[in-house]
Amino acid sequence: MNPIDDALREELSALLDGALEEPRASELRARLAREPELSAEYEALEAVVRAVRALPPERAPAELRAAVRERLPRSRIVPMGLVAVAALAAALLVAVLLRPGEEAPVGGRELASGGAGRGAGTDAPKDADRPRTGVGPNSAVPPDLRAPVGTGRVADDVAEESEHSVGLEGKAAEQQASLRVEEVRDRLDTPEARKAYFARLRALSGEEVRAHLGRFDPPAAKAEVSARMRGAAPSPLEAVVPGVDEAQEIRQILLIAFPPPSKEEVVRRDVETTSVELAPEGWGRLDLHVAAATDWAPHIGAWLQTVSVAAPPAPPKPDAGPAAGGGTPAEAAKAKEPGVRLGSAKRTVPPLEIRILFPAPPPPPSTDPSGGR
Amino acid sequence: MERRSSSNPPAEPGDAELVARARKGDRAAFDGLVARHQDRVFTMAYRMLGHREEALDACQEVFLAAYRSLGAFEEKARFTTWLYRVTVNRCRDELRKRGFVKHTRPASLDATPDGTALEPPADPSADPARAAESRERDEHVARAIAALPEESRAVLVLRDVQGLAYDEIAAVLAVPVGTVRSRLFRARAQLRGALAPMLGRSA
Numbered sequence: 001m002n003p004i005d006d007a008l009r010e011e012l013s014a015l016l017d018g019a020l021e022e023p024r025a026s027e028l029r030a031r032l033a034r035e036p037e038l039s040a041e042y043e044a045l046e047a048v049v050r051a052v053r054a055l056p057p058e059r060a061p062a063e064l065r066a067a068v069r070e071r072l073p074r075s076r077i078v079p080m081g082l083v084a085v086a087a088l089a090a091a092l093l094v095a096v097l098l099r100p101g102e103e104a105p106v107g108g109r110e111l112a113s114g115g116a117g118r119g120a121g122t123d124a125p126k127d128a129d130r131p132r133t134g135v136g137p138n139s140a141v142p143p144d145l146r147a148p149v150g151t152g153r154v155a156d157d158v159a160e161e162s163e164h165s166v167g168l169e170g171k172a173a174e175q176q177a178s179l180r181v182e183e184v185r186d187r188l189d190t191p192e193a194r195k196a197y198f199a200r201l202r203a204l205s206g207e208e209v210r211a212h213l214g215r216f217d218p219p220a221a222k223a224e225v226s227a228r229m230r231g232a233a234p235s236p237l238e239a240v241v242p243g244v245d246e247a248q249e250i251r252q253i254l255l256i257a258f259p260p261p262s263k264e265e266v267v268r269r270d271v272e273t274t275s276v277e278l279a280p281e282g283w284g285r286l287d288l289h290v291a292a293a294t295d296w297a298p299h300i301g302a303w304l305q306t307v308s309v310a311a312p313p314a315p316p317k318p319d320a321g322p323a324a325g326g327g328t329p330a331e332a333a334k335a336k337e338p339g340v341r342l343g344s345a346k347r348t349v350p351p352l353e354i355r356i357l358f359p360a361p362p363p364p365p366s367t368d369p370s371g372g373r
Numbered sequence: 374m375e376r377r378s379s380s381n382p383p384a385e386p387g388d389a390e391l392v393a394r395a396r397k398g399d400r401a402a403f404d405g406l407v408a409r410h411q412d413r414v415f416t417m418a419y420r421m422l423g424h425r426e427e428a429l430d431a432c433q434e435v436f437l438a439a440y441r442s443l444g445a446f447e448e449k450a451r452f453t454t455w456l457y458r459v460t461v462n463r464c465r466d467e468l469r470k471r472g473f474v475k476h477t478r479p480a481s482l483d484a485t486p487d488g489t490a491l492e493p494p495a496d497p498s499a500d501p502a503r504a505a506e507s508r509e510r511d512e513h514v515a516r517a518i519a520a521l522p523e524e525s526r527a528v529l530v531l532r533d534v535q536g537l538a539y540d541e542i543a544a545v546l547a548v549p550v551g552t553v554r555s556r557l558f559r560a561r562a563q564l565r566g567a568l569a570p571m572l573g574r575s576a
Contacts, residue, residue, distance in 0.1 A: 046544070047573075053533050065407050112474045
């Protein structure tokens with residue numbers, strides 16, 4: 001007869017629930033039949049379980065349902081946490097649609113300013129090769145973000161951006177591409193507002209947008225999208241939901257649900273990396289949505305460090321020199337390495353301002369020698 | 374032949390349908406989910422927190438959080454499992470606010486960890502003497518549960534109060550099934566000690 005230890009008692013507990021695998025369950029049942037001491041152990045456990053299961057069922061107080069119902073309107077029904085979603089998506093959209101020196105597309109500007117109308121894209125200048133100052137780390141990234149605790153990737157990323165960035169420049173770009181979460185929240189707090197917002201996104205993805213995007217060579221068939229968060233406490237609700245079809249043009253949603261922040265549990269972590277198919281005819285649209293319960297949307301500005309888009313390098317072009325590849329020969333060589341980043345969004349000014357930097361596209365064939373410098 | 378279908382009541386929509394409708398902003402659908410699940414959520418919160426008022430508050434927050442996070446709910450998962458997870462997390466937050474998370478807290482039968490008494494409802498249909506005896510026994514058990522370490526308590530409540538299977542508990546708590554088994558055993562073993570006077574010498 002084997003001694004009764006905790007391992008055996010744990011098996012008895014599982015046996016009691018019918019959760020012990022065969023043949024071990026049969027072995028144990030046989031022992032129970034012939035070992036009184038073991039049988040007493042089993043009965044003692046059984047008595048405990050019986051006592052717990054005999055507790056009367058609890059009924060929720062009658063006021064619970066009404067209280068929840070009453071509070072729902074104030075809790076902002078935003079399936080996908082559209083406050084933060086909208087802020088990031090709009091910012092990314094603006095950045096994707098912008099070319100150097102262009103005015104912000106009306107749709108993106110609308111969201112921030114409340115204006116109406118659409119479709120400024122077709123009038124945008126085509127000076128893709130005008131001088132680019134970029135918005136590198138030294139000009140925009142707060143010092144505390146340049147050397148983050150942990151991987152130090154942010155600093156590396158920014159270094160790449162300074163060589164590859166196009167699309168948004170300087171202060172004007174910041175103003176155009178930044179959306180304060182409060183502004184968006186006010187606009188997307190009703191189903192009607194959200195419907196209008198997505199309708200606007202769809203409208204912006206029409207021909208005029210394609211005219212913009214068509215000027216970009218397809219860099220890759222697939223890009224890796226990741227969001228780096230700082231200070232986001234772990235949550236079992238975190239999830240990546242690809243292919244959400246709330247709006248046809250939304251290709252990717254990074255869904256991050258936050259628990260209430262807890263100071264003692266705030267940790268640094270990287271989260272959410274996934275892939276997105278790029279349109280075969282070009283860049284296409286990449287709307288990156290970071291979603292959170294609206295109550296916590298303001299915290300995202302403090303947590304979000306980077307949203308980056310990365311992809312394998314495009315096949316080298318015969319006439320592509322270091323300038324087209326981006327910077328020094330060493331950097332051009334780095335750009336050929338798998339997984340080189342193509343751009344990123346970075347928090348610059350709290351509470352939620354995202355700037356997106358995309359790589360320089362190859363210069364489009366132009367018959368006008370003065371069109372690019 | 375009699376056509377029975379015309380007299381059948383319409384089938385109640387399942388959780389998945391209600392969730393889908395709620396995601397589109399249908400508050401009535403979400404209200405249906407609340408009505409369907411409020412008892413189990415309340416029971417879970419009550420057994421975890423040991424206090425009716427706090428459990429009620431927690432339940433409200435659970436449903437509001439669930440409402441806001443419906444987008445995070447993966448349809449392949451069971452809504453109930455997901456809701457339990459939200460509930461457990463909410464209760465953990467509450468317990469941490471109180472500073473109750475003590476993984477080695479010994480069982481105490483004198484009071485709940487915050488010193489407040491559990492208040493299980495009395496059964497008015499029962500004989501008064503027997504009802505009092507039953508209530509006393511239930512209070513005893515409830516206090517012993519409330520004194521369990523939070524991790525063990527969650528597993529025990531999910532299994533022996535809510536009736537979830539091991540794999541469901543594992544899904545709720547995001548732990549391996551083996552962890553569920555060992556935590557459940559530890560909880561029962563601790564309860565056994567705490568309830569020994571009540572259950573007799575065998576316990």
